[in-house]
Every structure is written in structure tokens, then in C-alpha cells.
Amino acid sequence: MPICKHLILASGLLLTSTVGIASQAFSSEQADFRLETVAQGLEHPWSLAFLPDGTSLVTERAGRLRVIRNGQLVDTPVGGLPELVVSGQGGLLDVVLHPDFKNNQTLFLSYAHRNQKGMTTRVARAVFDGNQLTGVDVIFEALPRSGASRHFAGRMEFDREGNLYVAVGDRGEMDRAQDTEDDAGGVHRITTDGRPAPGNPFLDDRRRNDTFFTFGNRNIQGMTIHPETGEIWSHEHGPRGGDEINIIRAGTNYGWPEITYGIDYSGLPITLDTKKEGMAQPLHYWDPSIAPSGIAFYTGDLFPQWQGDLFVGALKMRKLVRLELEGGKVSGEEDLLTELGERIRDVRMGPDGALWLLTDSPRGNVYRMVPVQ
Template identity: 75%
Template sequence: MPTCKQTLFISYLLLTPVLASASETFTTDEADFRLTTVARGLEHPWSLAFLPDGDILVTEREGRLRRIHQNQLVKAPVAGLPDLVVSGQGGLLDLQLHPDFESNHTLFLSYAHRTAQGMTTRVAKATLEGNRLVDVSVIFEALPRSGTSRHFAGRMAFDNSGYLYIAVGDRGDMDRAQDTQDDAGGVHRITVTGSPAPGNPGMGRSDINDTLLTWGNRNIQGMTVHPDSGAIWTHEHGPRGGDEINIIRPGTNYGWPEITYGIGYTGLPISSLTEKPGMAQPLHYWDPSIAPSGMAFYTGDQFPEWQGDLFVGALKMRKLVRLEIRDGKVQEEEDILTGLGERIRDVRNGPDGSLWLLTDSSDGKVLRLDPVQ
């Protein structure tokens, strides 16, 4: 007989009839892989995280948090999400597990939020109990709010010291990114309780917001931790061209919009400068734009040929990009899955050493890359 707890678990585990599809085989410069659709039918999935029990959590931009159990999508969304708004590029965005999730079941969600003063990016902390979030509390809110529905950013990552990094876009108002008393257009670093992290450049100063770590960032959609150095790496959307990969360093101005390798959507220049004293140069940039989203260094053991390579999803160009990094520089770039026709929203290392992707559409998919034996 099942226990009460097991019965409750079974009761919400009404699985959608979506089984892993037959896999396809692909050949790349360094490795061959099988691509398997683990789940589909997700509405603009944005982020995923692997739970210690083998389940997977996936955010849908449309405002739902979903669970995948034994390679099947649980029909009932996770309950108890914070109040959020779905508007334009905003909705439910990134998901990060607490570094001690296995013992405390704490996770963090970024999302768009609206009041009478406008919309902004928020981060909430919550505890996962079964298929419900409890003890939900807002620990970060970017101010001031605005009426636009663009450039919420929302990507997050934990560094090796346990501090949470949060990207906030320029909200479609480029000049905000150079204002260090404005939370837009930068990366913020906080503790798990929402306090400014020690060592932030604005601590004890009135001219820099105390959670702000960097500024001059347009709209960061990829964030990951370097497996050796522990540094936080990001990429961000340029306008027409000028997508950038950057290494996040406290107190650094990344230049937007005073310097850029892109031009405006009208075809007119945004700036005549691509470099300026006191502003960082990107490690790598794309022109024309690929619209990067999601990013991970491959750290598994299933693809030894890919060890340490950086994988970046692309929305506009609908592909996965592999970058070989040596001595802090991109030595090789390879386009993968160019014929798939899917907007790649997120890229993650799986606990089994495989590489996982999310596709951004109204019939979004969870994809897994495994080596060909």
C-alpha cells in the first residue's frame, strides 16, 4: 500500500502523454551525437534545472513552472508561484537552485512584475514542497520601473562563494545602462537573503547602487560559471550586430551604448565608437547578430572532445554554437543544429554528462544530446 505522502505525489503526477521521441544523429567537427526530444508542448520554455531526485524543472515564459518526471511532462504546473506579469519579453524567466538545494529545497526565480508604476524584473526565493512552492519571498527588485515590455534580462548564476548574480536589461532605454544609480542595464550581486554582497563597488557610496556589480550591459541572456577560474561569464544581445561575450568583473563598465559593434534597428549608427578608455572590450562578438540565449561550459564526461568548450544557443539564427576557448580567447567556432530550425533558448549540463537544450516556441521542447556509441 502506498503511504499518504506517496499517494499525494501520485495524485499530482498526472503525466501528459509525451514520450521521448526517436533520436536523430548529427555529426560535428569534434563529436557525433544523438538528439532526443525528452518533452514537448511547453509554451516558450525559458530555463531548466535538474533536481537531485532525477526530476527536471522547466520555466515557461507564459507564467508556469513545470516538472518532468521520468522523461514525461507532469500535466499540473507547480503551484504557488509569485505574482508576475506576462508582457512582451517578460514573464517567468530564469530558475536557479540554491547551492544547498538537496538539504533546504530552496530555489530562486526571476520574472517580470507590474504595478501602477510600471514593470520591472524581480527575483523571488521559495521552498519546493512536492509540486508546490511555499515560503515565497521577493529578495530583489530592479528600480525604477518603466512601461516598456523589453529587455528584462533575468539570467542568474551562483558563484563559488554562494552569491547570486542577476542580470537586468536596459529595459529598452539604452541610456539607463550608464546610470549607476539606476538598476537597469547591469549585473547585480546579492546574498541569498537579498542583501548586497560584500565587496560590491557601491557599498558605502551614494553614486552607485549597492547591489550593482557592473553596468553598461544591454540585455544579458546567458550566464554561466567558468569551471576552472570560477569567474562569471555572460553574453548579451547587441542591436543589429554586436552580440557580446564578457567576463564579469566588479566595477566594470561594459560600454553600452557609448561603445558597440552593432548599429540600430533603423540601420543608423548608435555610436561611432567601438572602444573607449575605462570601458571593457568583449571577449568575443558576433556581427551580424545571432541573438544568443543560454550558455554553458561543457563539464561532463560523455563528450571528452568537448571538455571546457562553451556552448551558446541562438534565437535569431536558430542554432547551437560551440566555442573552443584557450588562454581566455576563442580559438574555434562551430555552428551545430543549423538545420533544426529551432530557436535555442537555454543550454545546460545534465547530471549524467549529456547536454540539454530548450527550444523557444509555443510548442517548446526539451532536447538532450548524447554521444553516439
């Protein structure tokens, strides 16, 4: 079922100017908007979090946690980060706030870590005092380790019960995603102290790790909570084609690599199957691949036309995708910011009603999408 069955519209540039992106107005099917540059010169920014006092935190994959305060990027990075490794696709990855951050100042970081047994994905909990992390405690570590330097995943999201969902990639070793005694290739649901969350689907199954919530996931690079249902939505990279959007449901096998709509990078098939009994079909997929990264539902007031739409960044195709939803299914698709020519790493719904974007480059930017006045 090719992606062309969906409506695809290209964004158009309304105004060309040589004075910078802030003077450019972009047109979408339903709204005109522009980009405000919030911060520049970040080294492969990966994730963004909004603090209650208006401060923002940005991770740089190169191993720095940065602060944007009063609209300015603070020169000195946050101190006290856990030990991590920057290798290939690994480094400092996601940052999410504790649901009660206002009272406990606790946050969570995902990152790559290396020791003599190899590399893996870790999650640490820490307290942020405004400039420094203290009380750093590793609460999750995906095992076994390996020498691979890709597909760490690392996206995280909290549900309404305060459980933390942690995505771990297949580490580029695809068969690990179907092995539930191996932490790679799935979503793990844990409490804020790292224990398996109550009600996890495999708690009574000795053949499967207690923290597993789903498996058969290749490399999830976007996770968000549905504003109405509370379900966790995600997307993941396919190989050459087969990027997927999924709703993360307990105990579900999403099929990788037993089923896929993509092919191997060599051009050869990974499998001839796109469906199998007991394996979930994606809600939506892309072929060819767009390399999705970052995902957010629009819930603000600045763009009432976009209420309930889902926004997805794209690395390979260098665009922002707007998906219209109807009855829990994708009913339309629009490409935005194709003229920007930047890899979109993260997409966040800001408390100010704007969509915030991170661009992935050695000198990446933080943008706000705001209406044209």
C-alpha cells in the same frame, strides 16, 4: 574586428529520416551526436534546473513552472508562484537552485512584475516541496519601473561564495545602462536574502546602488560559472550586430550604449565608437547578430572531445554554437544544429553528462544531446 577571423564550421546531417528528430544523427567537427526528446509542447520554455533526485524544473515564459519527473512531463504545473506579468519579452524567466538545495529545498525565480507604476524585473525565493512553492519572498526588485515590455534580462547564477548574480536589461531604454543610480542595464550581486553581497564594488559610493556588480550591459540572456576559475561568464544581445561574450568582473563598465559593434535597428549608427577608455572590450562578439540565449561550459564525460568548450544557443540564427577556448580567448567556432531550424533559448550542462537544450516556440521542446551509438 569581424567575426570571420574565427574558424566557422557548419554542422552536417548524417542521416535523414521521416520518423522524427530522435532518428537523426548530427555531425560536428569532433563528435557525432543525436537529440533525445525529453519533453514537448511547452509554451516558450525559458530555463531549466536539475534537482538532486533527478527531477528537472522548466520555466515557461507564459507563467508556469513545470516538473519533469522519471522522464515524463508532469501535467499539473507547480503551484504557489509569485504574482507576475506576461507581457512582450517578460514573464516567468529563470530558475536556479540554492547552493544547499539538497538540505533546504530553496530555489530562486526571476520574472516580470507589473503594478500601477509600470513593469520591472523581480527575484523571489521560495521552498519547493515537490509540487508546490511555499514561503515565497521577493528579495530583489529593479527600480525604477517603466512601461517598456522588453529587455528584462533575468538570467541568474551563483558563484562559489554563494552570492547570486542577477542580470537586469536596459529595458529598451539604452541610456539607463550607464546610470548606476538606476538598476537597469547591469548585473547585481546579492546574498540569498537579497542584501548587497559583501565586497560589492560600489558599497561605499553613494552615487551608485549597493547591489551593482557591473553596468553598461544591454540585455544579458546567458550566465554560467567557469568550472575552473569560478568566474561568471555571460553573453548579451547587441542590436543589429554586437552580441557579446564577457567575463563579469567587479565594477566593470561594459560600455553599452557608449561603445558597441552593432548598429541601430533603423540601420543608423548608435555610436561611432567601438572602444573607449574605462570600458571593457568583449571577449568575443558576433556581427551580424545571432541573438544568443543560454550558455554552458561542457564538463561531462559523454563527449570528452568537448571538455572545456563553451556552448551558446542562438534565437535569431536558430543554431547551437560551440566555442573552443585557449588561454581564456576564443580560438575556434563551430555552428551546430543548423538543420534543426529551432530557436535555442537555453543550454544547460546536465548531471548525466549530456547537454540539455530548450527551444523557444509556442510548443517548445526539451532535448538531450547524446552520442551516436
